[in-house]
Structure formats: C-alpha cells, structure tokens
Amino acid sequence: MYSEDHPADRYHRQALVPDIGPDGQRNISSSCAMIVGVGALGCAAADHLARAGVGRLILIDRDVVEWTNLHRQCLFDEQDAREHAPKALAAARRLSRVNSAISITPEVTDLTPRNARSMVDRHRPAVLLDSTDNFQTRFLMNDLAVRLKIPLAYAGVLATFGMAMTVMAGSTPCLRCVFDGPPTTPGETCDTAGVIGPAAGFAASMQAAEAIKILAGRADAVSNRLVRFDLWRSTHTSIDLSDSRRADCPCCSEGRYEFLDGEAADTAATLCGRGAVQIWPGGVASVDLGSMLNRLSPHGSFSLTPVTLRGTLRETPADADGPIELTVFGDGRTIVRGTTRVDLARSIHARYIGS
Ligand SMILES: [Zn+2]
Structure with missing residues (x-):
C-alpha cells in the first residue's frame, strides 16, 4: 500500500x-x-x-x-x-x-x-x-x-x-x-x-x-x-x-x-573477550537492579543505565589484571571485567552480587 x-x-x-x-x-x-x-x-x-x-x-x-x-x-x-x-x-x-x-x-x-x-x-x-x-x-x-x-x-x-x-x-x-x-x-x-x-x-x-x-x-x-x-x-x-x-x-x-x-551446555561462567568473564548463575532469571545498586554502592562507584547497573569496585584484588568493573544485566548476568580468571570472577561475583 x-x-x-x-x-x-x-x-x-x-x-x-x-x-x-x-x-x-x-x-x-x-x-x-x-x-x-x-x-x-x-x-x-x-x-x-x-x-x-x-x-x-x-x-x-x-x-x-x-x-x-x-x-x-x-x-x-x-x-x-x-x-x-x-x-x-x-x-x-x-x-x-x-x-x-x-x-x-x-x-x-x-x-x-x-x-x-x-x-x-x-x-x-x-x-x-x-x-x-x-x-x-x-x-x-x-x-x-x-x-x-x-x-x-x-x-x-x-x-x-x-x-x-x-x-x-x-x-x-x-x-x-x-x-x-x-x-x-x-x-x-x-x-x-x-x-x-x-x-x-x-x-x-x-x-x-x-x-x-x-x-x-x-x-x-x-x-x-x-x-x-x-x-x-x-x-x-x-x-x-x-x-x-x-x-x-x-x-x-x-x-x-x-x-x-x-x-x-554449562554456561554459568564464560570468557567473553577483552579480559572479561560473564557469570550467569543457574536458576537466576532476573535481578532488581535498584536493590543491587544499594548493595554495591558501598563498594565502589556504581550507577544505573536504563537496562544495566555498571561501575568499578574500589578494591582491586591482587591477582586481577586491573580494576574490576561490573556490569549487571536485568536478566541476571554479570560481566566481570579486569580478569580472565574464571575462578576469580566467580569469587568476586559471589562476594558482591551473591549467587
Ligand atoms: Zn555435522
């Protein structure tokens, strides 16, 4: 038409x-x-x-x-x-x-x-x-x-x-x-x-x-x-x-x-380039980014975008490649930048985001 x-x-x-x-x-x-x-x-x-x-x-x-x-x-x-x-x-x-x-x-x-x-x-x-x-x-x-x-x-x-x-x-x-x-x-x-x-x-x-x-x-x-x-x-x-x-x-x-x-098919933790690891715990389908902001704010500088929560941790673990930057998505995923070590990314995730 x-x-x-x-x-x-x-x-x-x-x-x-x-x-x-x-x-x-x-x-x-x-x-x-x-x-x-x-x-x-x-x-x-x-x-x-x-x-x-x-x-x-x-x-x-x-x-x-x-x-x-x-x-x-x-x-x-x-x-x-x-x-x-x-x-x-x-x-x-x-x-x-x-x-x-x-x-x-x-x-x-x-x-x-x-x-x-x-x-x-x-x-x-x-x-x-x-x-x-x-x-x-x-x-x-x-x-x-x-x-x-x-x-x-x-x-x-x-x-x-x-x-x-x-x-x-x-x-x-x-x-x-x-x-x-x-x-x-x-x-x-x-x-x-x-x-x-x-x-x-x-x-x-x-x-x-x-x-x-x-x-x-x-x-x-x-x-x-x-x-x-x-x-x-x-x-x-x-x-x-x-x-x-x-x-x-x-x-x-x-x-x-x-x-x-x-x-x-286990994709709970996957390397995703640029010195980053994605963590997506099984069973987690969504995250309330507002409450996550409250949880993370004492640990660094974090802010909300329309669909993510993003920021850098104040504390850098000794075995990281650099400052740890976290991007949390509403679907429950977190991308941990600053390391390619899956075990380190998992422990940072467990400590700050929770599993
Ligand atoms: Zn084939």
Whole structure:
C-alpha cells in the first residue's frame, strides 16, 4: 500500500534482480531472521536485512557498546559508547530509523541452552545468523539449526580475513562436520588479534546474501561452499563442501546436541573477550537492579543505565589484571571485567552480587 512514509517502490531495485523478483520480495517482507551477536558482523548483516525489508528482525546481544567497537560496528555512534548502551537496543534504535516499516525486536541477553529453544519458539525465525565471536554460542546455534531444521548462515572474521558458510540441516554439512569442535586452548579473537572493519563487512555481506536467498524462497541457490578470504592479501578461496558431511559428526549424524543439552551446555561462567568473564548463575532469571545498586554502592562507584547497573569496585584484588568493573544485566548476568580468571570472577561475583 502506498503512503508518503513508505512508497511502494522502496524495494524496486532489489525486486528487479531476476533471482528475487516481486514474489521473492513478498517472501522477504513476510519473513523473520534472528541475528545472534550484534558486533561487527551482526551490525552489517542487520543493516542489510533491515534495508532489504525483512519483515521481522530479532537482534540478540549480551553486551554494551564500547569505544573500541566504533571502528567496525557500523550501527553505533559515540553517544552509544558514552552511554554504554546495550548493543541490541542501540542497533534496534538505529535500524528503526533505517526502515520503520519492519518489526525489530532487541533481546538484551546471552543466547544459551537455557533460553535458546524458547527464543526460537517465541520468534519462529526462518533463518539464523551466527554473528557471534565465541565457539560456545556458535556450536549451540549449530545444534539448534540441525535439531530444529532452521537454516543457519555462519560468518567469522579475524584481523584481515574471514569466512562464511551456510548450514541447511539434512542436506549440507554442519559446522561440526567442518570445524569439529571448540579449540582446547583459547583461540585468537578480535580483542587479541585485532580486526579491520572491511573484513567484517565482507563476511557479513556474504552471510546476509545467504539469508536473503533463504528468505526470498530461493534456498536452492544457497551456497554449499566454505568461502574464505584475506582482504589484505586479496586472496579468496571457495571450498566445495559436497563431500564434507562426516558420518561420525556428533551433531548432524549422531544426533547428540552437546552444546544445546549436553555437558558442553554449562554456561554459568564464560570468557567473553577483552579480559572479561560473564557469570550467569543457574536458576537466576532476573535481578532488581535498584536493590543491587544499594548493595554495591558501598563498594565502589556504581550507577544505573536504563537496562544495566555498571561501575568499578574500589578494591582491586591482587591477582586481577586491573580494576574490576561490573556490569549487571536485568536478566541476571554479570560481566566481570579486569580478569580472565574464571575462578576469580566467580569469587568476586559471589562476594558482591551473591549467587
Ligand atoms: Zn555435522
């Protein structure tokens, strides 16, 4: 329907692409994508999908915007960093100005085994986008995608290189066929190895294109290849995955979903980059941030933002890497910055927040 606010030809140039056409555009407009991780990849992918007119976008992210994000996370600005705005909210705010005709639902939380299935049940996405930077969530999403038969568009980026592949349960290899499992020692991340914005944009573009194919109703066009690139060296490789399904894959062959409901599903304490550990005690579903402020105020300088409580402890433990900064979320999570030691983060959490 034509209106001044939403001219009917808004998507004309996209629908003009023969592979999409008016029918594909209608499919896109009535579909839902769930983007997990609204960092560099998630920002760029969400921007593409919002502009493409995807009817419902679900944005899930557990973290807040920091100054070190701004060089690559294209939906955020200096005000977001100043306010430590939760990324999901800041992204939704920005995207609602890009396209006010679509529905955008921010979820300020960590996707974990305890909420993954209910999140999918609630939103019924037609495609999942893995835009995270950690293996735990990546393989959790892979389990979800295979078990619930929801297409998964994966992308990863580090320094100047990146990769993308898509999992179509039952017909392509899954991420565990190709990558096996998480590394046994902590791998490099963007926080340690750095990253350039264009590399994230490139990987996210491949991921968004895969999602658009699926949402347009053209799953037949989805790539069955692992594409890798290095923008610094201008190299690209594309590996055919036709024969890469593993007969002994724990996930897509044996049906063991270790990250969704097995031993690997323990996410009470997880490293989350930048010298930080997230603590989310089992059974805790919400926290009254007002009363928590009263509890923490004697121990340092703390203040409330609309959805978090944040501040720095006056006392720095001798074995910490620096001052301990706590960010408490309404869903019961706390991010402890200033250490990568899980035991220290747990003890700080038990002492100041309580378990
Ligand atoms: Zn597999």
